[in-house]
Every structure is written in structure tokens, then in C-alpha cells.
Amino acid sequence: MDIDKLLESLAVVSEVLHTPSLTNQVTQDPNLGKKVKELETLVEKIKVQQGSIGVSDDNLLSILNEIYQKIEDIEIYCNLNLQKMEFLKNLKPLI
Numbered sequence: 001m002d003i004d005k006l007l008e009s010l011a012v013v014s015e016v017l018h019t020p021s022l023t024n025q026v027t028q029d030p031n032l033g034k035k036v037k038e039l040e041t042l043v044e045k046i047k048v049q050q051g052s053i054g055v056s057d058d059n060l061l062s063i064l065n066e067i068y069q070k071i072e073d074i075e076i077y078c079n080l081n082l083q084k085m086e087f088l089k090n091l092k093p094l095i
Helices: 003-017 020-028 030-050 057-084 086-090
Strands: none
Touching: 003 020, 003 030, 003 057, 020 030, 030 057, 057 086
16 A cells, blocks of 8 residues: 555545635534544554554554544535535526
8 A cells, every 4th residue: 555645645635624615614513623633633643653664554454444434424524515505506596
């Protein structure tokens, strides 16, 4: 596994999570904020372990599984909010 490429991808995810629209959502929803913070903590763990010699594959796999779950939770949250806005496609201007 190429950890450097993984970290680059996670950096992009982090940038997206820090856009103004999502930052506002994080402020309004403490549960989402908690998940984002947990994701950031897990990414930092991988960065720390990247430099360590003899890092346990089981430990790395566990962290990667946790990262996957956090990203999946955030994706579900975002998809639910997009569904709430689905009605907008039916709006038409009054003429």
C-alpha cells in the first residue's frame, strides 16, 4: 500500500471538509463535528506511524478501517442533507 498517496487523498478530503459550507454544518451539528475531528485524529495517527519502523499491520489496518467508517458516516450525513434539498429541483419562477 502506498501510504504517501493515501495521505495525499486524505488531505484532499480534509480540504473539502474545511470548505465554508461544511464548516457551517460542523458548527451546527456537533455529531458531524465529532466525526470530522475523529477523522483528523486518525489521519494524524497514520502520519505518525508512517515514519515508525515495524508498525504493526494489524494496527494500521485497524486505523484504516476506522478512517473508512468515518468517511462513510460523513458521506451518509451529506447525502441525507442533499436529499432534504431535493425539492428545489421542482421550483419554478413565478411569471
